[in-house]
Amino acid sequence: MSTARAASSAASTMRRVSLRNLAGHKVRLVLTVLAVVLGTAFISGALMFTASLSKTFDTLSESTTKGVDVTVTPDEATGRPLPLEIGDILADAPGVAKVNNSTQTTVVVSHDGTTLQTGGAPAFATAWYPGNDQVGPATKLTDGDAPVGDDQVVVNSSAADKDHISVGDALTVVDTGGVHEVTVSGIYDIDVDGGGFIGLMMEQDAYLSTFTDGRTATGFALAADPGVSQEQLKADVTTDLADAGVNGVEVKTGQQSADEQSDAIDEALSFVNYFLIAFGLVALVVGTFIIANTFSMIVAQRTREFALLRSLGVSSRQLTTSVVGEAVVVGVIGALVGVAAGAGLTKLIYTVIGSTGAGLPDTGVHVTAGSVVTPLILGVLVTVVSAWAPARRAGAVRPVEAMRSGDMSSASSLRGRTVTGAVLLVLGVVAALAGVLFDDSGTGNRAVLVGLGALGVLLGTFLVSAAMAVPVVPAIGRVIGAPFRSVGRLASTSSSRNPRRTATTAFALTLGIALVAVFGMLGASMKASISGLVDNTVSSDLVLYGPSDGSFPIPTQALDAARDVDGVTEVSGFGLAPVTLGGTASDSIVSSGFGSGYFVGDPRVTGEVTEVQGSVDLTGEGFIASESAAQRNGWTIGEEVPLDTAVPGADAREIGTVALLGTYEDNDLLGDQVISWASIAPHMDAGEFGSGMYSQPMLFAAFVDGDIPLDDLRDRLEDVTDQFIVVQVLTPSEFAGTQAVFVDQMLNVLYALLALAVIVAVLGIVNTLALNVIERRQEIGMLRAVGTSRGQVRRMITLEAVQISLYGAVVGVVVGLALGWAFLKVLAGEGLDTIAVPWGQVVGMIVVSGVIGVLAAAWPAVKAARTPPLEAIAD
Known part of the structure; x- marks a missing residue:
């Protein structure tokens, strides 16, 4: 009992010594704690930020689906747009009180000659419904009148306030189909008005004829009669559509739609979460070296103190435990401060986002158990691991060293450390070179080898670095x-x-x-x-291109405007169509492996298209392919190849055939194959692609040649394309x-x-x-x-x-x-x-x-x- 009491007393004494040592060296404590704070703050902030974003978007999802009892959308397997006539069928279905066309068209808006920026939030046009006919979140006019005809719109109040839009103002609206001049007839308010978005609403018939193909819709929102549940309405609507012979639709309750939106958002945010946490871990890894260095110096400076304690009977284990205890205190303090700093960091991020005009609805900083516990555990663990080696050196101090002064660690040999480091460095270099040289093992396997090599090189460099520093x-x-x-x-x-x-x-x-x-x-x-x-x-003289980030295509009307410019000899447009040939997508720099490129006009205007067989002229129906793609797919000149849809998220569906007109030498701009606009246009007229921006052909660039001085040609093109807002006139460079x-x-x-x-x-x-x-x-x-x-x-x-x-x-x-x-x-x-x-x-x-x-x-x-x-x- 006396031995246990003595041990307990010694442990208590050592705890007091450790705490007094920390309190007595406040500057040293603060510097060490800060190393932990930065790493843990980033991890905690990342977890809080993604949790807050998730909560924000969940709130938005709930708000946007509020009042929506059932949604009817294209079946994900087909992706085929819904005929407008389905709206009439839905309106007559039992239990349906109201039906709204929920199609939205992505647009760019200009006011007083200035393109309005949304900071990444959407800008769209959609149909306006009077208050009693609305399905979903209520929109209430706060100024002006409801829109009438195809030249009037109402604008959401947050966009009106931010961009100083008033009733009676003229707006220029650009979509993939062209340019539209409209007047603001009113300002409306909505429950979810936030996030910097611009929402234009137009009378239903006018919207459908102005911003859609006038035949199809991307979805409908339904409200139920009083006393009819969402599930009951879903069942009734499903039966009614089946009886009417309508296929390729998906019917969901409003709650199902909200849940699916939330799940999709959480999945998208998980990448952001992992990305931010990765850099927090990098900060912690870097902090590990600092913490280890700090404790090494502290131990070296306290050698005489430790030796004196040893001479007074303190055991080696007690000294080691004492230093580890100090590390635990530092880790806990640093991690706790880091969690608080993470909350501040999250708030700062929201403030910065708000300053860009893309502010999100303020739902506050969402603190989860994981955003507190995870950085606490990591902070303490990293600190203790970093301090372990110095703590063992402290425990190894002998009483006789109380008579010495200075840091004895500087006199110790570097041989073992250097040899180990050199071995790791060589192994790392060998692994990396193996990844570089073995080009038959696949990119993934080679990347793993280089990654392992990088780890070996970094560890080896750390160990060898001391000898190199001499x-x-x-x-x-x-x-x-x-x-x-x-x-x-x-x-x-x-x-x-x-x-x-x-x-x-x-x-x-x-x-x-x-x-x-x-x-x-x-x-x-x-x-x-x-x-x-x-x-x-x-190598064309000039290029017409959309916004620098490639987020919006150029209107097809820009091609006609450019052709009418004096001095222009030829214009051809290059875009992306949601189609594949025989199930094969193009790999051009525009298509990025999805869909196929198309040309309006002659692709040779780009300047670098070399014919191999047949003709590469795409003024008529047909397609052309690179020589390697034709050989790979077994295509021959004149062969008819199936033309399939490639609508996002939908299964391919054959809509016709096109003939191979010719082949060209491999070309990174054109990719594997290019289809003529004449082959695609009939399917647009038939409503095969729908109205969504990403489900129809998009024109990304136009190549222009002229016979006048380049500066004059550029000035004339800029004058005629200025009306299109999004079009830039650029040289090839x-x-x-x-x-x-x-x-x-x-x-x-x-x-x-x-x-x-x-x-x-x-x-x-x-x-x-x-x-x-x-x-x-x-x-x-x-x-x-x-x-x-x-x-x-x-x-x-x-x-x-x-x-x-x-x-x-x-x-x-x-x-x-x-x-x-x-x-x-x-x-x-x-x-x-x-x-x-x-x-x-x-x-x-x-x-x-x-x-x-x-x-x-x-x-x-x-x-x-x-x-x-x-x-x-x-x-």
């Missing part, structure tokens, strides 16, 4: 320290004293820079491939630049997220320098005593930080470019066959890393300069 860091120090003479030499010497610490501090930055370099190389190569592709396939816009958008998101890893790395440098200043208090005091000025001390600490930053950046760049090259070689089989190195970005990263070193040293340098000489020496 010659490299002083060399960097001598170069950047040369202008500062003796201070530069002192900084060069100091940074090489503890290569383990230098390497660990630098590796946090190395990891962040390596990731940035990989993505930068990927982006540069993608843009180079796109530019090269367009340069090799497009500018057209290539627009194709790369999505690459920049993707990379900007990645860079913003990777900046978190760099921020954590900067924190690590600050942390190391601050603790280093504490450790070197006597040394700095001695320098001050022999005449070193405060400014010289500040410069010395700053130069040390810059050396560490530059070393980490250079290693990160080398590793990142090597891994980027390996991944790009694997992706060459997927069409990314151009490898480009963003040298400007590489140089920029190194320069910025030097600046990071200066900024990171600001506070520790000032702290070092203020060291009292006599007090420091007395310590």
